[in-house]
Amino acid sequence: MLPFIPISRGLPAPRAWMVVEPRGFAQHLGEALSIHVYPQSVFCDRRVFYFIARRGIEKLLGLACQPGEHRGVMRDFRGQTHLIDVFEVKIGPADHANARALRKHLPFTRPALVGIETSIGCGDRLGLATPGHIRAVRGTGVKPYFAQQSIREMTRTQRTADEVMDAATYGVLQEGWREGFGSDADHLKTAEDVDVTVAAGFTMFTIDPGAHVDNAADSDSSGALAQKFESLPWVDLEDTAADCRGRYLGKRFHMADGLALELSDERLQRAAAKYGRAVAHTARLYRHLATRMGRK
Template sequence: MDLQKLVSDVHEILAANGDYSNLSDKDIYVNSIQVDVRNVYFDLHETVNKQTVKSLVVYEDRDDVKDFDARESIADDDKTLIVGDLNEQNWHALTKRFNWLKPTSRHGHKYTFGLGDRLGLASNAHLRLFKGRGIMPVLAQQSIRELLLTNRTETDVLLDAGWAVFDEGFTTGWADDGDHVKNPHEVDYAIKAGCTMITLDSTEKIHNEIADLTDDQLDAKYNALDDDLVKYFNDTYLDKTFKINDNASVHFSKKDVEQSVLIFNGAVQYAIFIYHKFIKPYNLDFEISMDEAIVPTTPANHYFFANELHEAGITPETIAPRFYGEFQKAIDYIGDVKRFEAEFVIHEAIAEHFGYKLSIHSGSDKLSVYEIIGRLSNKHGWHVKTAGTNWLEALRVIAHADPKLMQEIYKFSYENLDDVAAFYVFNAQTDGKAPKPETINDSNVMTLLQDDDARQVLHTMYGSILNYQKSYRYVFRDKFFKILKENQAQYDKYLIAHIAQHIDLLQGKAKTKAEVQAKYEPKD
């Protein structure tokens, strides 16, 4: 690398006074340029074998620059220029100079959007889309299961997102979500890795079996609780109607009280424990998932959960109920949209009453209900979580660039779908619904990304696809990443178009799914 040329580039940047549109070195990624008096920082994007290779360039006082891990360096008067890798040491050194590089809490941000980049290659495109939108992105959002299936760590996720923030000069704030953590050691791991947000998955504390009890069985189970608990819950809720606002109220019948307590009180107590052990001491952003129940969260269930937290002095940043209808992976909402809207009004009123925002889990592609969510959300706004959409847009790149490989991936996924049946609720079983692999060829392979059943097959199998080996060698993984990195611009295009559909509906810039699809749907 020509270090003297980079020194000249630095002086050109200093002389440009903020207008970098005509820099002579086209490998300088302009969005990344940061100037602090006479100190200069930026990323180089060089093309090597069709892939972009990134390096950090820092020009600082020679004593200060020692914070960085330099691959090469050159002196220039009282300054030193170094070139380094985009590694953990260099990112932490940059965060000492630029506080906006660090992930932070969503607190104070009305609208927030989780992006769940499973591959570590999507955040640049997402940030370009989110600039000026008034929405805080949660770039780093991975569950322990997702980390295991992609062979990544929380630190990998943090750094991939953090470097994209520097790359794009995104100064308005971002968050890092330790997503769907279930037990104390997972929470502790997420915190130590730098997560600023914890999404508590209380699956193991939610007693779904209660929903199947008869009324007599429910009575017996409830009345077997300690007398003081039964008295407290009956005195607090039984036959009570709680007015939330002028248009919404929640009434508790005997069944409402018994089901709310027996299904959810264990999860409430667990959330209180996690709050005092981790959330409060580390000043974390707290989300609680109620959506692991097997039946939709009723207004009474939701009010009970929120009120018990309130009585314990806890207001989370977000709560995720299980809404009416089906929020299956990678496809649109399934259910009566009018009923969803009617019930969303009540859930939103409860959230507003207790001072948090609703979180919509498995939000990828739920285009039919986004206009409702955006229109009905009030003072505290909304949080939406997506994830698989990034993976499917990556597969769109594969289908476009290497149709044969895409056909192999689909055939493998179709034939091994039972591998993930225990992890996901989805409709795309191999009973004739999803397209049969023998019907897919070079001319129609792109249709796999437009077919709901094929999308679910491909979405749910991401871990199996990436980890499948023969003779100790990955069958798909290396080819997949090579193609994706060689076609990063195409991937960025697909990512921006797809997430823009979500955002336009949430922000009221479009009214219908058909409208945003006509505007953004890729034509190739």
């Protein structure tokens, strides 16, 4: 542990500090450490205070408790330890290691499954906008996706999946958001894309199989279509060419508004040739994702 740096600026006694109003808490710490503490970020969990602060343009993470208490929690975070009156305060960088520790100790700072709730994707492209997004959605009843980014966007902005998740974590704590949020790893094209976003803690995954759509099938000859149809990756599709034909040919499918659909063998082959490999790729990535998530 880093050595204590004693600072005394007349903070309240322990018993009073435990019930102090967040703005007073933030002001006391800010004056003692020459930093700006975001009052709305102050959160107390099992007698440990967590907060976000700023020194200049540098964002900081802070924890405070009575000396000797919660050694395990305090050790999980990186930073410089100060002794302010009779309180132990740790101030550290808003980095990946501390974000991981935050998500471990404060569940509301990690994403959750949203399901079919009314939601909105916010997509903080540069890692700066989550506090503003929170202010925009607060009180609306809409569930936000704060960590929402595609692999393409991360590549172009030179960010990592971890950085996207960490920005959401710190933004949530800074603004005092306790209502939960979703995360969407968007436009995943490869197993490697799945791996890095699973490791970062994303909870929803959007697969992009567009590169596997065969647009040439729209105008292929009947011979070319037949060859493409028979050579589809049927194992990945958990199907066979014969079973596929048996499921669709010679049948009428009734749609809404009185519409009906019948497929000829050529139309079936054309549709399967165009989209079959995209469906197979999606299935492969889904199975890989399920394995990485520990599901069968």
